[in-house]
Amino acid sequence: MASTVETATEIRPFSVAVPEEALDDLRRRIEATQWPERETVADDSQGVPLATMQKLARHWATEYDWRRVEAKLNSLPQFITEIDGLDIHFIHVRSKHEDALPLIVNHGWPGSIIEQLKIIDPLVNPTAHGGSASDAFHLVIPSMPGYGFSGKPTSTGWGPERMGRAWDVLMKRLGYTRYVAQGGDWGAFVVDQMGLHAPAGLLAIHTNMPATVPADVDKASLAGEPPPDGLSAEERRAYEQLIRTYAQVEYARMMAARPQTLYAIADSPVGLAAWLLDHNDGDGQPAAAVAAALDRTASATGELTRDEILDNITLYWLTNTAVSASRLYREYKGGFFNAKGVSIPVAITVFPGEQYQAPRSWAKRAYPNLIYFNEVDKGGHFAAWEQPELFSGEIQAAFRSLH
């Protein structure tokens, strides 16, 4: 029936309106935190240090203002539409430049659409940021299933492959028959799957966490074995970075095995905050960029601040999505950084603080249709969040040939 079809593909405007009592309850819980004793080491080798958490909790309970980011979100056009039986939340900002290139940007864990807020204007409105109209994008930023304001799956199956298919439905439902896709972290997995599936209209992908690792290196790094012979110095460095990364992802292995057991991240704000903060990057665990942000109260140049870190954590808390988001690790059955066999055009930016620096040699093998490869000198795992200007410039350069 026509009316049913209409309902299913309907795009409803959405705005965030958190009840005041939810914020009161959050503050009350933070203030009532029962703390463990201090760690028995002088550094962060046992996890997020007690002093770091207590300082953050003080600020979170007393000074932090959710309404600021809520207003920011509500200043953007947000929508909900049902795809494959699940409500999908997304931000959709059309460029004033009519022939802008449609772009879907996919966040990761422990992220959300909050990661992407600072790249919206540079990408949509490049002429206001020193760019040219020909670099403009129509921008779509969805919340992954189980994340943020999207619905929580009640059955299994929502892995990166299905998400990639949903994003193609979303873009076409928005009327975009020619578009590009971008992602880091889980978002990189999703765009790789989109690239593999190569739906009609998907012109290219850009990834800031490329999966380039050759099979023999992948196997050795996962098993903790010595690297294969014959690696260049750059490849050898990447292998060593992978070994280090695999020793820092025990949280991921817990989520991949037993997400439902993580009642802590639904019931304890501080438990949630520590769990989210303890994601590594190439420079540390917690990520060096995040640890630095916890001491940064303001930034004129777009670098991460403490309140942005709390915006993301508070979004997880208020939507109670930490466990549902964790399930993505349980859903995924494939490899991490191994080459997936994507044959459509691919653009890569290598950030120095990413888990590993993909060597150009591997990138060319993993992505035979490599249209762009650039190593930049700033930024890490949360590239769009950490270096929005640089990141936006990379997206523009990467897709320039496709406009």
Added chain:
Amino acid sequence: MSSIVETATEMRRFRVEVPEEDLVELRRRIAATRWPEKEPVPDQSQGVQLAAIQALARYWQTEYDLGRLEARLNALPQFMTEIDWLDIHFIHVKSPHEHALPLVITHGWPGSVVEMLNVIGPLADPTAHGGSEEDAFHVVIPSMPGYGFSAKPDQTGWEVPHIARAWAELMARLGYTRYVAQGGDWGALVTEVMGAQAPEGLIGIHTNMPGALPPEISKVIASNVLGAGDPAPTDLSDEEQRVYDRLSFFFTKGIGYALEMGNRPQTLYGLADSPIALAAWMIDHDAWSLEDIQRAFVEEQPVGNLTRDEVLDNVTLYWLTNTGVSASRLYWENKLGFFDFKGVTVPTAVSIFPNEIYQASRAWAEQAYPNLIYFNEVDRGNHFAAWQEPDIFASEVRAGFRSLRGTNGSRHG
């Protein structure tokens, strides 16, 4: 100075006293739990099921007697003594039989002295429990550093060999010059490392979680946790293949909690802040014991002695002592393979429980323990052998050590 020495080795009587407001606060927090959504699967393959933990929460908050833990512990002689600058809590029950064999039993994670409460009677007073005087033990049950009422280390170094040395000191301090040791889980590692250190006076050990996994199989399992590494050995017997499959499942899908505690114990703030988070984290130890515990709460059908009250005595102990994180640090400290050979040289007794994480074969046990004096497979019991099947466990410990008593053995007076 003699006064310092005296202070350091002093044994103080200890009683548990929980302030009423702590119990009120615990109930308040359970009632205020904010839940995640239900798991999207019909089984426990994603972790502790929502219905099970909600049943646990309901029982804990409304029916469970929060005073029973204190009463059970205070019915026993408890002591505190400082070893290596750390207060060690222990239960010490002397047998009415003078020539009883001294025995130190070590608990594990997510356990405590609570696991052992029901084996104290049968071991210390066998004649009252269908045994004979010759089977009597003087029973010492310490709380590991960072666990229960023992103090929390404020610096690193309390790893398994350190705990093992502390127990030898404790037994010596109690005047026991000839004794045996027993353990499961971390307790098995502590006990087996004692068996390797072979302190004077330790005449034998019993383990219900033997470190008897041959090195070549251990290596394959360890390299395969992320789905890479060497293929499974092809020369395994059917029994060994079954064990291999269980361990492979455990290491790839069942051990996430241990890996996180091993790397990032401090990040587990939720265990200190949320009673339900703590309870879920603790009961999800392994798929087999979780199944038994979920059954106790959901169907109200406990398997063996693993009742709702027993499970909650243990979780409540962790909560009231706020030791979820301090106990987790033992994983961070650890450098030993859980199931690897430990180099035991003293006489060793092994009991195999059918629902333990893995079942060592006699052939493997003979490789691991050059002086294997007892090996038996029993027909019931999971990882928490003493807790779930106290009678079977007690009879195994008696049988395991029987050959060590001898005619002049423990009769040193």
